[in-house]
Amino acid sequence: MFKAWLRELPDELFPKETQAMIAEKCEGATTAPQMLKDELSKLPPYHYYLLFAITCHLNLLHSYVDQNKMSYPNLCICFQPCMKIDAFCFNFLVCDWKNCWQGCWTEKEYLEIEKGMDEKERLAHTKQDTDMRTPQSKTTVQF
Numbered sequence: 383m384f385k386a387w388l389r390e391l392p393d394e395l396f397p398k399e400t401q402a403m404i405a406e407k408c409e410g411a412t413t414a415p416q417m418l419k420d421e422l423s424k425l426p427p428y429h430y431y432l433l434f435a436i437t438c439h440l441n442l443l444h445s446y447v448d449q450n451k452m453s454y455p456n457l458c459i460c461f462q463p464c465m466k467i468d469a470f471c472f473n474f475l476v477c478d479w480k481n482c483w484q485g486c487w488t489e490k491e492y493l494e495i496e497k498g499m500d501e502k503e504r505l506a507h508t509k510q511d512t513d514m515r516t517p518q519s520k521t522t523v524q525f
Contacts, residue, residue: 388464405470414474414481430486441479
């Protein structure tokens, strides 16, 4: 069920072109490259935190491989396709999880956007309430 939900997400959690750029420029890296960390930090907050939580869970699964048989290759088979993450980035996100995350740089920007949307909605409701309370003038028609 979880994998089906991941497949049906309307947007990629981590854009394919960004992943390809990281894989090309950081080929041969043995720990999470700074470019990966920076690109993760540039994600919208809802992508950043969802990817953070999912990969944390996968990292925990992997840490108990002797008890649950979820080796890295098994995690790849089960989750990599539905998450739409390439092998290069998936390796670091699961196996070097603690070194991938340095904070979401776009959070403040998205909070400001949300505040603006909330204010517009509040003003629309206030106007609607005012319009409903204002008595309508009765017009009389004379023949």
